[in-house]
Amino acid sequence: TMDKFRMIFQFLQSNQESFMNGICGIMALASAQMYSAFDFNCPCLPGYNAAYSMGILLAPPLVLFLLGLVMNNNVSMLAEEWKRPPGHRAKDPAVLRYMFCSMAQRALIAPVVWVAVTLLDGKCFLCAFCTAVPVTALGNGSLVPGLPASELARLLARLPCPEIYDGDWLLAREVAVRYLRCISQALGWSFVLLTTLLAFVVRSVRPCFTQAAFLKSKYWSHYIDIERRLFDETCTEHAKAFAKVCIQQFFEAMNNDLELGHAHGAMAMAPASKAAPMPPDGGEEEREKLRGITDQGAMNRLLTSWHKCKPPLRLGREEPLLMGNGWAGGGPQPLRKEVATYFSKV
């Protein structure tokens, strides 16, 4: 079965979006499971009922929403893209909007599931509105005027707790519970219907309006994500190469020092070979990987300018230098014959 899990995992990871959909589904299931595992405990006191129920109805969805955002690595990407200075690459607000919308949509699913399950179950609603039950319609309405309001409230507040309810002479508990649960379930289903309707409208109506712009935003948001990951990978590769060369040089230096130290001894060697020994072939490869950045200052400068001044989205041989500072571009870009060629790997 491990293979099965691995395959499912690979399938979900193949595409960033389907991975996020998978996380989304897992969180929705977790939300439903959390609700069923949670032990609802209505206080059955006049002032506290409403506060407790509203808390249970609203606080966990907020937590789930934030959790959904946190688990999405695109959040930091969005923040980074928003705050970076334009540099050579203009910022596109449409891309930012797209990224935010797609994250928010996915993060909203778990809270919606929580609210729907809470309403459909009915305990929360019962706890919150038990003091608002229409006693005249459901129970012995004739007895109501004789009761002071606070006494009535105290009696009704105990409806959710069967073991301490003492108002059967006024209002049968089952009747009131059924009534409130029925309303709660009706609200729950209406909420579910409303959210699915909204989602359906958004999804179906969007292609009618902004399809071309949508394709662009989708492409560039994927691009930003991939570019960031590739940059991190390249930096890691660089760091590894840096470390290897650094250590090699250190050992060589130690070796040289030792040889110098033993200049009088048996290990004295001819001056010609005192020159730095040729690094083995692996060392040459490592130096290549360094791509010319070989000291801390240079690396820091590279990382700073990656943030402050991202390169423009334009690849090509006749490119002027990508860094500014007086190396303003050469002549005008030669007009390329713009032929969009279609490649498909069918």
Place this chain on the structure above:
Amino acid sequence: MDKFRMLFQHFQSSSESVMNGICLLLAAVTVKLYSSFDFNCPCLARYNALYGLGLLLTPPLALFLCGLLANRQSVVMVEEWHRPSGHRRKDPGIIRYMCSSVLQRALAAPLVWILLALLDGKCFVCAFSSSVDPEKFLDFANMTPSQVQLFLAKVPCKEDELVRDSPARKAVSRYLRCLSQAIGWSVTLLLIIVAFLARCLRPFFDQTVFLQRRYWSNYVDLEQKLFDETCCEHARDFAHRCVLHFFASMQNELQVRGLRRHPAGRSPEPCAVPEPPEDLDSGSGKAHLRAISSREQVDRLLSTWYSSKPPLDLAASLGLWGGGLSHRAPTLALGTRLSQHTDV
């Protein structure tokens, strides 16, 4: 393990099988949802009918919308409907086909819910207990009309004190449940007969047109998916080259500023962009990027994809915009041309 993989691949092979899979999944979810839902009839005069009918009809509506949402092809269909014609004619028959196939699959889960509710009977009993004709049952002979109404309203609630252990309640309840199950089974039978007839009689009407429409609707779906994948690969190559260019330009700047000597002692070249490393230009890297290597070009490519899809004619040379979708039956010639270009 291999069986699992084969099953997975089979489901992914055609968009129709994916849709069928989703449809079945949604039906299973419906069954689970129904069985875990806690039915709670209010047993009050006016609320019963509202609750019962609401529960019979609202969840199916929500499930129908979910079925439309979960189906990728509904979005593809709307996109196909609204795109500008460009070089590729639009065929309303294909859009109708996609619409009908999406609707059929989306209707499965709601029907499952309705049938379950009818066969189970609770919804029906709750909704129609107040509308039962008391004349049918002898037990109500010596009760006033208002008492009868009150009694009938409480029939769905077995535990209520008014109706507990009352034979009249059981009689009414049994009557309604029997009616509900009869309706449920009739609806099931009707649906199955309709489906059977539709399937058997279809070949009698327009079989060739049907085959064409099915092919092209599958094609549109696959094309969109492949376009998305190709865009992703392109973005990856673009990003790769961009990052490497960045590192190379940094190196160049450092050389120019004289901050370091090139290890081989070459004099710095201020104006030349250093060649990107060789591996960038190896086969696959270049193949994806060839002409599309700047933001404007990518944007232009994506706009053109939307506003003016290429004609469905692979034999036409590049840059030549031929005719659009034609209604020729899939001839052998087209088939052989296709086989030259596809590499399944």
